[in-house]
Amino acid sequence: MGLGIGLVGLPNVGKSTTFNALTKAQNAESANYPFCTIEPNKAVVPVPDKRLDALAKIVNPKKIQYSTLDFVDIAGLVAGASKGEGLGNKFLGNIRETEVILHIVRCFEDPNIVHTEGSIDPIRDVEIIEQELLFADIDAVLKRIDMLTKKARGNDKDAKEQLETAEALLGHIEDGSPVSTFPDLESDGFLAMNKDLRLLTSKPIIYGANVDEDGLGEDSAFVQKLKAYADERNSEVIKLCAKVEEDMVDFDDDERDEMLEDLGVTESGLEQIIHKGFDKLGLMSYFTAGVQEVRAWTIRKNTTAPKAAAAIHNDFEKGFIRAEVISYEDYIAFNGETGAKDAGKNRLEGKEYIVQDGDVMHFRFNV
Numbered sequence: 001m002g003l004g005i006g007l008v009g010l011p012n013v014g015k016s017t018t019f020n021a022l023t024k025a026q027n028a029e030s031a032n033y034p035f036c037t038i039e040p041n042k043a044v045v046p047v048p049d050k051r052l053d054a055l056a057k058i059v060n061p062k063k064i065q066y067s068t069l070d071f072v073d074i075a076g077l078v079a080g081a082s083k084g085e086g087l088g089n090k091f092l093g094n095i096r097e098t099e100v101i102l103h104i105v106r107c108f109e110d111p112n113i114v115h116t117e118g119s120i121d122p123i124r125d126v127e128i129i130e131q132e133l134l135f136a137d138i139d140a141v142l143k144r145i146d147m148l149t150k151k152a153r154g155n156d157k158d159a160k161e162q163l164e165t166a167e168a169l170l171g172h173i174e175d176g177s178p179v180s181t182f183p184d185l186e187s188d189g190f191l192a193m194n195k196d197l198r199l200l201t202s203k204p205i206i207y208g209a210n211v212d213e214d215g216l217g218e219d220s221a222f223v224q225k226l227k228a229y230a231d232e233r234n235s236e237v238i239k240l241c242a243k244v245e246e247d248m249v250d251f252d253d254d255e256r257d258e259m260l261e262d263l264g265v266t267e268s269g270l271e272q273i274i275h276k277g278f279d280k281l282g283l284m285s286y287f288t289a290g291v292q293e294v295r296a297w298t299i300r301k302n303t304t305a306p307k308a309a310a311a312i313h314n315d316f317e318k319g320f321i322r323a324e325v326i327s328y329e330d331y332i333a334f335n336g337e338t339g340a341k342d343a344g345k346n347r348l349e350g351k352e353y354i355v356q357d358g359d360v361m362h363f364r365f366n367v
Contacts, residue, residue, distance in 0.1 A: 004042075004070040005277045006098030007208075010125050011116050013106040014210040014242035019043070019073035021245035021270055041073040047278055047285070048271050049296055051328055051358060055287060056294045058336045065295040067285045069277055072098055092136045096198045100280045101205045102273060103129060104242075107222035108212040122226045126207070130178070133200040137179055140197050141170045158192075165189030173201070178233075180204070204280045207237045208273060216241055216263050238276060240269020284357040287328065288312075289337070305353040309363045319367035323349045328358035 007015045023043035046066040056064050074094045095101065105122045106115065117124065145166045151159035165187055172182050178201035184190050185202075194202055207230050209223045216239065219227070227237045245268060248256050260268060278284075285296040286308060297311045305323040309316035326337065330345035337360075340346055355361070 004072050004098035005100045005102050005281075006072045006074050006095050007102050007104055008074050008095060008129060009104040010106070010128065012114055013104050013125070015104045016041070016073055017242040017246050018104055018208065018210070018240070018270070018273075019071065021242065021249055022071050022273075024249050043071050044068045045071050045274060047274055047296070049285065052287065052294055052296055054332055055289050055328075055360070058332070059289045059291060059294055061289070061291055061294045063293050065293055067278070067283070067296040067298040069274060069281070071102075074098075092132070092200065095133070095200055095203075099203065100277055101200075101203050102208055102277065103205055104208045104210055105226055107209045107220060107226060107239075108215055110212070120222065122209070122222050123229055126226070126229060130201070134173055134176065134178065137173055137197075137199045137201050138170065140199060141166055141173065144193060144197060145170060162189045162193055166193060169193075178202070205233075205235050206273065206276055206280065207235060208269070209237050209239045210242050211239055213241055213244055213263070215239070216244070216265055236276060238269055238272045240273070245270050284355075286355050286357070286359045286361050288362070289331070289360055299355060301357075303355050304351060305349055305355055305361075305363075306351050308355040308361070309365065312363070315367045316363050316365050319365035320351060321364040321366060323353060323355075324362040324364070325349050325353070326360045327356070328360060331360045 007019055009015050019041060022045050046068055049066055052064055052066060072094065103126065105125055106120060107122055109120050117128075145163065148159045148163040148166055152163050165184060166189075168184065169179065169182055169190065173179060179185075179194075179199045180202050182190065182202075207226055209226050211220065211223065215223065219239070223237070223239060230237045244259075244263070248259060248268070251259065256268075260266065282301050283298055284301050285298055288295050288297065297308070299308050299311055306317045306320040309320055309323070325347045326340045326345055330340045330343070331337065334340040334343045334345060337346075
């Protein structure tokens with residue numbers, strides 16, 4: 001399931017370093033000069049899930065397959081990007097193709113790393129980026145209004161309805177408010193328009209506060225300001241040290257856990273980003289467990305059993321009869337499928353069943 005999370009931010013804030021750590025591939029060039037990244041780097045990143053490891057201890061499969069997310073490292077934006085500064089139009093187009101924005105914000109001082117604005121100010125930096133996203137949305141909506149106006153003159157009923165929505169939206173964003181706070185987000189007119197436009201400020205945002213190693217403990221003034229800003233916008237901040245995350249890429253699990261413990265954190269910033277991104281995309285996992293493979297299958301929340309079966313193969317949905325379901329908790333508590341069945345914890349579910357996160361499933365089908 002290819003649903004992208006786009007990494008954005010000013011140049012030299014740690015985006016490519018974060019991306020290198022996310023992918024564990026070291027294939028995104030990171031350097032101390034603006035526009036080090038020009039073409040977007042893309043990678044498929046596994047979603048860490050300790051539940052799969054627990055299932056594998058019981059089943060002892062030949063392999064484990066995690067859910068995945070697509071991450072895209074988009075070049076640093078600058079003031080004037082919406083007017084083409086710093087190749088801005090190209091970069092904004094790259095963001096448009098993603099579903100969630102991960103905004104990396106520099107929250108540490110280091111005289112050896114150039115800052116394009118000459119000083120460290122997380123709120124100023126965030127507002128530069130978000131203003132450019134807003135300007136790009138205004139331009140897109142203005143163009144859509146021009147097109148809809150011409151169609152409406154020809155008595156196109158749908159065009160007239162969309163035009164009313166577009167004009168209301170234009171007023172909303174010209175006042176400086178992001179599309180995500182527009183009152184009519186669920187209206188048919190907006191949904192039809194945004195399906196094409198993929199407006200930038202309609203996308204969920206996660207702020208990644210990039211700190212130095214010392215900043216992983218108590219929140220600095222920079223992080224505190226960013227968290228207050230995010231709270232006002234109903235967004236979340238995840239604190240990470242991109243350099244530490246990159247350094248841990250080649251560590252084994254024990255070494256990594258020991259380093260995290262020494263730093264006073266229980267989960268790495270990257271794991272938090274991956275899990276939060278998965279959630280923001282409205283995704284969840286169910287599991288299949290056999291000797292060949294223990295696997296997480298990615299589906300949208302509130303998916304019915306037949307639709308969930310289609311994640312494995314379309315024939316499973318077409319010929320769906322029923323699903324055999326054991327909750328993850330019961331599977332672990334009774335040491336596997338046989339124990340859960342003996343305890344009466346397996347269920348047969350039909351076409352209306354809404355799959356729950358962590359369900360261990362087998363599908364009966366006939367085509």
